[in-house]
Amino acid sequence: MSAATMDLKERLLQELEETLAEIARLEKRLEGKGDYGLGTGDPNIYEWEMCLALKQRAENKARSLQIALRKAEQGDYGICEVCGQQIDPARLAILPETKRCIQCAQKR
Ligand SMILES: [Zn+2]
Known part of the structure; x- marks a missing residue:
């Protein structure tokens, strides 16, 4: 395995770790939904929905990073x-x- 591949894997792992940390952070914030009530026009609901969208995006990214890592291991990244x-x-x-x-x- 070349040095370049090692760097690449490290970079992907680091990015994956950051993404997973972000998902955990967003999940914590999403837990608070019950406190907001479900009144229409509540600005907290919009924030909650934004967190959910961010979390879904982060989850997609984490999946892609895991695929990229597998490819890096197989040498076809x-x-x-x-x-x-x-x-x-x-x-x-x-x-x-x-x-x-x-x-x-x-x-x-
Ligand atoms: Zn192409």
Whole structure:
């Protein structure tokens, strides 16, 4: 395993850890729903819904990161799932969990 792959795995693991910590944080905040009551127009409800949306996004990201980690272990990380080309390292640096190259991502 090359040094670059090690760095990459560490980076993915760190990102995954942060994402899981964020999910835990959001779950704590979501527990408070019972206190708000269910009156319409309660601003707390909007905040609760925002937390829920953030949590769902974080969960998706955690899943993608886990897939990326598995790929890193198999040595085929950074390959576009659509066209099979190598994904630009600059793109991976910003979006380590991405599964598509910039061209394929833009086609959607
Ligand atoms: Zn592609």
